[in-house]
Amino acid sequence: MTPEEPSFGANPSFFDLVRNLGVDPLGRAAAAGGEPLAPLPPHGTTVVALQFAEGVIMAGDRRAVEGYAIADSRMDKVFPADEHSVVGIAGVAGQALDLVRLFQTELEHYEKVEGDALSLEGKANRLAQLIRSSLPMVMQGLVVVPIYGGFDLRKGQGRIFRYDAIGGRYEEIDYNATGSGSRDAKASLKKRWRAGMARQDGVEAAVESLLDASEADTATGGPDPVRGIYPSVHIVTADGVEEVPADETRLAFEAVLARREGSS
Amino acid sequence: MPMPFYVAPEQMMKDRSDYARKGIARGKPVIAMEYADGILFIADNPSTHLYKISEIYDRIAFAAVGKYSEFENLRIAGVRLADVRGYSYDREDVTAKSLANAYSQGLATIFTQEMKPYEVEILVAQVGERPEDNELFHILYDGSVTDEDGFVVMGGEAEALADRLKSGYRQGMDLSDAAKVGVESLWPQDGERLDPSRLEVAVLDRTRPRRKFLRLPDEELGRILQG
Numbered sequence: 190m191t192p193e194e195p196s197f198g199a200n201p202s203f204f205d206l207v208r209n210l211g212v213d214p215l216g217r218a219a220a221a222g223g224e225p226l227a228p229l230p231p232h233g234t235t236v237v238a239l240q241f242a243e244g245v246i247m248a249g250d251r252r253a254v255e256g257y258a259i260a261d262s263r264m265d266k267v268f269p270a271d272e273h274s275v276v277g278i279a280g281v282a283g284q285a286l287d288l289v290r291l292f293q294t295e296l297e298h299y300e301k302v303e304g305d306a307l308s309l310e311g312k313a314n315r316l317a318q319l320i321r322s323s324l325p326m327v328m329q330g331l332v333v334v335p336i337y338g339g340f341d342l343r344k345g346q347g348r349i350f351r352y353d354a355i356g357g358r359y360e361e362i363d364y365n366a367t368g369s370g371s372r373d374a375k376a377s378l379k380k381r382w383r384a385g386m387a388r389q390d391g392v393e394a395a396v397e398s399l400l401d402a403s404e405a406d407t408a409t410g411g412p413d414p415v416r417g418i419y420p421s422v423h424i425v426t427a428d429g430v431e432e433v434p435a436d437e438t439r440l441a442f443e444a445v446l447a448r449r450e451g452s453s
Numbered sequence: 454m455p456m457p458f459y460v461a462p463e464q465m466m467k468d469r470s471d472y473a474r475k476g477i478a479r480g481k482p483v484i485a486m487e488y489a490d491g492i493l494f495i496a497d498n499p500s501t502h503l504y505k506i507s508e509i510y511d512r513i514a515f516a517a518v519g520k521y522s523e524f525e526n527l528r529i530a531g532v533r534l535a536d537v538r539g540y541s542y543d544r545e546d547v548t549a550k551s552l553a554n555a556y557s558q559g560l561a562t563i564f565t566q567e568m569k570p571y572e573v574e575i576l577v578a579q580v581g582e583r584p585e586d587n588e589l590f591h592i593l594y595d596g597s598v599t600d601e602d603g604f605v606v607m608g609g610e611a612e613a614l615a616d617r618l619k620s621g622y623r624q625g626m627d628l629s630d631a632a633k634v635g636v637e638s639l640w641p642q643d644g645e646r647l648d649p650s651r652l653e654v655a656v657l658d659r660t661r662p663r664r665k666f667l668r669l670p671d672e673e674l675g676r677i678l679q680g
Contacts (some may be wrong), residue, residue: 212541271495301508302533304504304507
């Protein structure tokens with residue numbers, strides 16, 4: 190499972206590099222001792238990703254929970270992985286944030302050592318391997334399930350990959366979600382998503398799916414107009430990653446509400 | 454086993470220096486110069502894929518002349534050092550100074566202990582928040598390091614080139630003026646003018662987001678030289 194340091198050529202993997210230095214970034218050694226717990230599904234968060242006309246939209250709620258308490262209501266769960274892809278996380282927050290940081294460094298390190306960025310397919314595979322490398326933590330119940338989306342510059346299209354807890358990688362051609370509210374979010378997107386949606390429609394569909402998830406899942410935070418907390422939304426197109434401004438997200442949310450008022 | 458001939462240490466160091474210098478002077482030059490928004494790098498490099506100027510980290514770039522296999526080795530070592538440090542501490546904690554120190558130590562060891570010294574000269578440059586915070590570390594084949602101001606010239610007929618550059622260089626030039634002065638000084642004074650597509654050009658631009666390093670493709674360079 191662990192690729193050996195090749196004896197010929199420079200290994201462009203940052204993960205291999207830090208491991209050879211004796212750092213254990215994903216807690217591979219953690220499984221020693223103790224009864225393994227059954228892997229739990231991610232117990233917080235909803236992150237959705239969907240295709241739209243120009244690429245991929247990814248949006249996440251802002252709530253972090255500790256048991257029944259809300260630990261944080263402004264947490265970001267969607268991050269740029271590099272200039273043309275974003276990664277959203279669900280699961281144990283500490284482990285998930287570490288995975289994101291490692292993945293970001295991994296991609297940049299490869300790009301600098303090789304002089305070229307990895308293909309999107311290569312990045313998605315690498316993320317799967319990083320998840321699989323944290324299997325001992327998964328067996329301890331510390332599960333992270335990311336979702337990955339990016340613009341494939343070679344194919345000229347947006348692509349979405351979803352993962353399972355042990356590193357299975359599945360490509361989605363329309364939309365998907367991860368986290369405890371993902372079922373509700375997917376049900377919502379099932380009704381609203383259309384191939385080739387425009388940006389505004391796509392952002393509204395994403396925001397509405399998070400709203401639907403927050404209404405059914407305690408661990409998913411809804412928009413909070415009073416304190417100005419809205420989902421974090423990122424868009425990836427051929428031009429790169431863009432964080433959607435809070436104002437645009439707010440307008441999308443208001444449009445969703447207006448439609449609901451009109452129909453009830 | 455036959456006794457090796459005695460060679461005085463002074464002679465040995467001199468021989469090694471001469472060897473390294475000759476190798477470096479055979480190569481084509483690279484210049485780096487500070488301009489209003491950052492640091493501009495120009496290399497005479499016919500290859501479009503084998504670079505002499507590269508990104509090391511957010512604010513730090515690497516430029517080298519001499520033997521490709523040797524400076525490529527040093528470049529990758531620098532990327533590794535920077536990425537490990539930034540991951541272990543914070544991105545802000547990766548500095549050109551610590552990289553320059555590491556290169557200096559490494560090259561000094563190679564110079565004295567290996568069969569042959571590295572035939573390279575390298576530059577580690579860091580763009581600062583303000584022009585006066587820029588850092589240019591020029592490191593030689595034997596590990597000696599100098600902290601430079603304004604511009605640095607390496608490789609080729611470096612001294613003649615530096616004289617030409619000095620006459621045109623002014624502090625705080627904009628990118629277009631700096632590029633003109635730089636490209637002009639690279640062109641030989643007599644003989645034919647170089648084809649600009651032979652030039653490898655990059656900047657560390659402080660106005661860019663996190664990663665300040667940017668390669669300027671030929672079309673972009675053409676536009677800048679016109680402007």
